[in-house]
Amino acid sequence: MRTFLQKKELIMIALTVVVCAVWILVLRRPKHNVTVQIVHGQEVVREFHPDEDALYHIEGDCGGLDVEVKGGRWHVINEQCPNHICAHTGWASPEDMIVITCMPNDIVIQVSEYTYETR
């Protein structure tokens, strides 16, 4: 078996990189009227608008967590989970559309609604 990438394989990987880069640029367009929802299990337990600073406590399967909203971004703090992946994910914003998940608590925090800025 060969170890290093052949020309064809290199081209395929380069194409994948380009597609992902374009995809990310499209996703990062400025957005309006953003709603973020916090889901526990299958149920939406809270919705918020990221332009209003706030602190929400969310009950989960593992002691729950707090969602801090500040300056249009949000992140998880005071998490009561063993792996702390949710807090390590860091800040999420309407631009990056990152979904924060806390598996032990069965909580997902994600952008649910938005409109794109039109010029």
Add this chain to the structure above:
Amino acid sequence: MRPGETRKLTVLAMLSAAAVVCNILESVYIGPLFLNMRIGIANIASLIALVLYGKKGLCTVNIIRVITAPALQGTLFGTAFWISLAGVSLSTLTVLLLDPQKHSLLFLSICGAMTHSLGQVLAVALLYRQAAMAASLPYYILLSIVTGLLTGTAASLAVKHLKPVLRRY
């Protein structure tokens, strides 16, 4: 049992054990790089099995590790287990469909890493009915190319040193 078979069984058992240990070490000590993304050091053992014993070797190590690691950690059949199973199944399937004779190890490793992430994202999207999860997919795929290169390089270096040792026995 032929002598070659015994050796194969022993090496595959050791590789599976190494994969399980890597899996647990990574989930306890290394943690995710970005979002829930990990390097996937257990994949190094799977790739070594692929080079030494082909598709069957890869399947053996992957099936053993995907069940044994969560069983030892007490997370078997939990949400995280299904997500990891989806990732490993999709990446194993992809490598099985690609011809290891035609492609390079690094390419197989990168494809495996990308479909591993794809499988995990799909599982999260299905389990939580969250189509929005797709927004993280391009980030995961880009990072998978990097982690695929890392694990692929590590595996090829390991094989280079393992082959002369195996020939002696």
